Amino acid sequence: MSKSYTLDELLAIAVAKEINDYENVVLGVGVPMTAGALAKALFAPHATLMMESGIVDIRPLLSLNNIADAHSCKGFSYATDLFSAFTATYRGFVDVCFLGVGQVDKYGNLNTTVIGDYDKPTLRLPGSGGAADFISYSKRTVLTMRGGTFVDKLDYLTSPGYLEGGDSRDKTGLFPKGSGPSALISTKGIFRFDPVTKEMYLSQIHPGVSLENVRKDIPWDLKVAPDLTETMRPTDEEIDFIRDFAPELSAGRQLAVELRAAYQMEKSRLHCV
Amino acid sequence: MSKSYTLDELLAIAVAKEINDYENVVLGVGVPMTAGALAKALFAPHATLMMESGIVDIRPLLSLNNIADAHSCKGFSYATDLFSAFTATYRGFVDVCFLGVGQVDKYGNLNTTVIGDYDKPTLRLPGSGGAADFISYSKRTVLTMRGGTFVDKLDYLTSPGYLEGGDSRDKTGLFPKGSGPSALISTKGIFRFDPVTKEMYLSQIHPGVSLENVRKDIPWDLKVAPDLTETMRPTDEEIDFIRDFAPELSAGRQLAVELRAAYQMEKSRLHCV
């Protein structure tokens, strides 16, 4: 009988498996960084983990506070700058990158800029950061989804997926052949993109999740792989790694917020004048 | 009664006096580097000496072998790259630079590329190196002349002085206003450029040198300042600095070559199998 796991843990472990050994990997904070650390520790020891802040070849020892957090490791191999980190991606030296999802449409186009009107936003999201450039030039891009939304039409196109689907991305002449999102991984399943239509379809479903449960988030008629498989359940080693490395991910957003608030209150009380 | 000096020493000391305190100075090897070291040691202690190789704020302790010779000092303040060293010049951060002369014409245009035909050269000279870009964008440029030649027409225009004279440099729109050669210093005297015609004229003559002696090297009718002055004789302190720092400059080219050959022969003999 192996360990029980949370859906966030399952997500991070599934993301980690998108990394192959010897690859150059650009990570962001949160799920991707935890996944990268897991991959490097357990099954891709020669992967080079890097971030757009210019820290290259890191072996993080605890979850990072931000994409420039060199406090998380004991040194790194190469300190480059942001300009060169992106032009290295532009030249094709990045095998895979990971992007979080705000809004996503069926062709893997992303909005992380704004919900509602650009000038008078209902919700002002962070913006592009590095996302638009990474999904343009990384050989593969894996989308990770904890809180985002599937929509028919984005309020703002921040990061280009397969645009209008089919060969529309290639036809622009702006992107390397074969680039674009290769998977979207949520707490419910793993989606991939049809090689011809470039429409997202459900490729794997996480154990215990029903198809209806997946479909209820998705406003279009989701296609499902004829050979739909179930995501492998994580090993104890994988679960243990994540709980040690990123316990706040294991806790999940709500519990983490509650525990932190309580702990901070306790700490404040101890010292308050 | 103060020390006697060589003409090369006089030249280097005159060059040093073109550097003002607090200035940013780009140096080359040979006379300019020795002059820079002298200036920094004796009368421009806050000057920032730098070289296109990207070593910035050096205090050289002995004459340099090349423009990237960090062996000559005990560290330096800033390691930039060649690209940024030149763009800093482009932006106007260099007050004065120094260039050696191969051929020079009356408007301070320089040839350090080739004597004779470009493709079948009589004499292939080094080339531009950094010269063309420095004389374009440094606020002032001082030309130093030990072995070069005054000519009516250059075989190749490597580095732009005042072009055809008058306002022709400014009229190109390619250069900052007021830039261009400010002086040419040889072992015979100091030449400056007429503010209107931009033609080179003799401004100062070194002690013991006759006007005829200056004129015999120059194929055009050299103009002479109405208030022609004699270069101040160097102080003992200045002479001593140069003999300690760059004894090969004091020796002069011919004697240095002879002494080196003899010393190398002696060393070889000691060990030869």
Add this chain to the structure above:
Amino acid sequence: MGEVNSKVMRAKEAVARFVQDGDELVIGNYTVGSCAELVYEIIRQNKKGFTLYSQSGIFDVEVLVAGGCVDRLVSTYVMRSGGKKGGSAVERALNAGTLQIEDYTNFDYNARLVAGMHGFSYMQVLEGVMATDLFRKRGFMGEDKFRVIRCPYTGKDTVTVPAANPDVCVIHVQRADEFGNAQYWGAMGSVAAAALASKKIIVSCEEIVDHEIIQSSPHLTIIPAYRVNAVVEIPWGAHPTEVLGYYNLDYFMYNGLFSSAAATADGLKEWMEEWVYECPDRPSYIEHYIRKFGTAALDEIKAKPLYSAPANYGSAFHSRWDRNGKERSMGVTRVQLENLLKEKGKLYE
């Protein structure tokens, strides 16, 4: 390098002298180790009307916007406290119509500063952006946000951004010398470009160190002395953000107190009242922090040493004269050389 010591001053003086209302102001730091105290001082001096450049707008942008200092923001990333239900000073100012924004990708933003740093009028960027609303949606920069030109070699369209040369950069680094040579290490991001593109630079640092320390490690210097207008020694100058080798992010203050507060306008106002306006300088701020939370909270985040392996900058010798007094390449002593010069008639009286 400027007059000795004339550049060393307090934050109050540096901001008063070198930051003007209406400036293009750039935050030099990138995501980590922001120049918190310089930003707070700008807010306390009630400077206004900035066009603010920030590669990654974190709490520094939030407080500057909430402080009413910013008319226009050029950025790639803004923070939001409290998730979907929360908010941000930027969002509130956009909705109030008091702030205009121009959104770039990380690369495009940085490219504007790299162009400015090198004195170029534009820089080519990565053409993928043409497929996005970042390219299509123009803010206050209008047509100049991006322009397309043709590569003169390949004939392909190239997207460009215009150079940025902000009036003043504020930046916090690990160490500097009294002349202004500023050393920074860790995640380089766009830090050097932001500083070097700017017309004036205010550097704050954890420590002012001897010039000899700087000269021994020139590869860590990101701003040369001659570019720097003011050097301010501010221990804990980045708190609540982190400085590699000095202290970690203060999670309690940043993700806790600040983030909880910043979700609402009133919360942020109150937080700023306490931590920005009522602390006239960094020592007061730290004293207030310790009085309130004890010293342990700071002790906990102080960095332990993990030192770089040294690089040897050494040379075989630092004099042309060997230990026998002979010139190393010519094999003569100083006296012998001078005699030879005399013999050969090379000496002038």
Add this chain to the structure above:
Amino acid sequence: MGEVNSKVMRAKEAVARFVQDGDELVIGNYTVGSCAELVYEIIRQNKKGFTLYSQSGIFDVEVLVAGGCVDRLVSTYVMRSGGKKGGSAVERALNAGTLQIEDYTNFDYNARLVAGMHGFSYMQVLEGVMATDLFRKRGFMGEDKFRVIRCPYTGKDTVTVPAANPDVCVIHVQRADEFGNAQYWGAMGSVAAAALASKKIIVSCEEIVDHEIIQSSPHLTIIPAYRVNAVVEIPWGAHPTEVLGYYNLDYFMYNGLFSSAAATADGLKEWMEEWVYECPDRPSYIEHYIRKFGTAALDEIKAKPLYSAPANYGSAFHSRWDRNGKERSMGVTRVQLENLLKEKGKLYE
């Protein structure tokens, strides 16, 4: 980072595997510390037909040209031995019609590699060059040597050069690890751009050091492991040129023996016979040198230590769990956390 250790090899193997006849070859080093042994090995293997890029053509360009390896030379500076009366292999080859040359300024040459390094097809350069014969006189590159475009913002003419992406870069550095992370310090020149613009990179170094040394000093790394094809440990690998922190220029060998020889074709041929062709590798070369001139000549130029002041890369902690086993921000132990997850029904079997 590639298979462990698979990149560590001898110069013979590295050159045989990664340098091809007809390649665009770039010498990564700039003026100082040239990759002498890698260059000698290329000559010994009789590689031919190169388009050779060299920022500052010193003895390395002379021997490659004299060795008959080079058809075309792109440079900014070539050396000449023996002054006006002397000569150079480059001059002799130009006159014999066996070599074509393209002259750039230092900046223009470097800008081609910087463009290539960033994946751009061109780079703007400094427009002053338009007034010179460097601009007017085109060699084998013809119209592509420089092209003029209009800045889309200012409307002013901008001069550009085309990107260069040489097939292979040879470069000598102070130290590297077995994975290929290469560290270099001193005069940076155009060293990083030359390497990073290239399709393949052969690194030789004075020492292969532990990966931990590299990780402690990432700001000295100029080439990341994933770009490097071969790492060759070659002590004295730059001799007779210098390596900061290791040894000085060998004035006796360089300005003496080599320069005297290189003034004439026969002299250079003889010198290369002795020092390049008859020494199959660097140990043989050094043995020959010592046999001929004694060990003192090398001892004399060995660097003395002058170490950089360390930078602290340390952090306050390297685990989310404090010494009481509590998670630092949430204040619960691992067991408490797992129990909470169970209680809240978050765990799946």
